[in-house]
Amino acid sequence: MKNFTKRCLAIVLIVCVLICTAGCKGDICSPHKDDNSNGVCDKCHQSVMEYVDFYNINDLHGKLDDGQNHIGVDELTTFLKAARQSDQNAVFLSSGDMWQGQAESNMTKGFIMTDWMNELDFTAMTLGNHEFDWGEEYVKQNSDLAEFPFLAINIYDRATNKIVDYCKPSVMIDAGAAQIGIIGAIGDCYSSIAVDKCDEVYFKVGNDLTALVLHEANSLRQKGADFIVYIIHDGHGRSSSGTAQQISSSQISSYYDTALSDGYVDLVFEGHTHQGYLLKDEYGVYHMQNRGDNKGGISHAEISINTVTGKTNVSVAELISTSHYQSLDDDPIVDQLLDKYSDQIEPANEILGTNSTRRNSGELQQLIAQLYFETGFKEWGDEYDIVLGGGFMSIRSPYYLPYGDVTYADLQSLFPFDNQLTLCSVKGSELKSKFISTSNDRYYIHYGDYGNSIKENIDPTKTYYIIVDTYTADYKYNNLKIVKRYDENIFARDLLANFIKSGGLS
């Protein structure tokens, strides 16, 4: 019996030596072993750690070039290229709303931004509501141009009831010996997309979205993902500064189900609300967003992965402010891209006329309401008694028109929206509550003579006619019915451009 035990021990010893010599060819062995979880192989003493740096941009809104109130991306490009040079595991991501907002991007329908992201070798981007501003066709064309995938697990095609063919739910990338899964989603912002241009799609949100992400995370884990990043075009409604703020599940429940942080999602980059924050949820998962329009900066996280034990850790989570990179040298890529697309962009730099004094946002919005009325009245006034023009009026950065020469590009920044003008019918009761006596301070109204004569005596049961754009017309709670549509290529900024050309502001 003793002899038998000895023999067994000897065999075990020989087998161990064989395994070790087979596994440890030269200095590095395979597979590594890290029983004490110190990041160093117990056998060959090599590091078994991988480090990955994520840089996320949200809501850049076409700010490629410098503008009146913001810097362009020429310095940011220098910063990101340097980050890539010093770290082969640098991953560039975007959580949406990259294209719409400034002339060079609007005039090229987002192509110039996609081209820039190609140049920087972005890994993935999720789509924002504004990516749909020019219709689905341009999203498809941009996806053809993009050398990286658009990730949106919850944008569905109404006809097929499947995810749209220009988006993927996720992507898996190698980072050295580790694998990273990235899942993308759009938020519950269907009501803020240009619905009239995109009724072929719908977004799965709420519990449906949670189920999709859970399922995708599971399948990525099964395929070997060590770490899962979630990029979503939605976010928290408040900015905060300084170190990470603890956040409860209920505070983010409008767009994120914290159940996802229980082993499915390890890090979240957000967008859409244009807030700057670094949050930590109840499971310790970070949520980050850095404002918008290249005003805040970018979000950065560094993670470590023990490729033997699978243990991961977010070692750095920080908001990098624009001041961190704005004094760097300009990268020439911005000028090269402006040059490449100059034929399309140039018309935006034509001087339309002069503006005699600084105009603030309210004055400009009221003027748009007036131009809506006058344009609609000229077109349909013979046929219809038109009460008013206007409706919900958004305006964008820089929110004012400075004194001096005005270009179409200036108006593109203020009014980037492509909403068509419409003549709508409306019940008297709705006309009164939603327009004449509206409590919404973003509604701007201009009355014609007829409107002025009857606005105090609206018959709640009668039908009236008003001029609004499709944004207001499509807002279902207004209960408007579109009767006529104006030229589909004329928007608020075009009416304002013509007004300025004819000397209206000089």
Ligand SMILES: [Zn+2]
């Ligand atoms: Zn945005």
Ligand SMILES: [Zn+2]
């Ligand atoms: Zn958005």
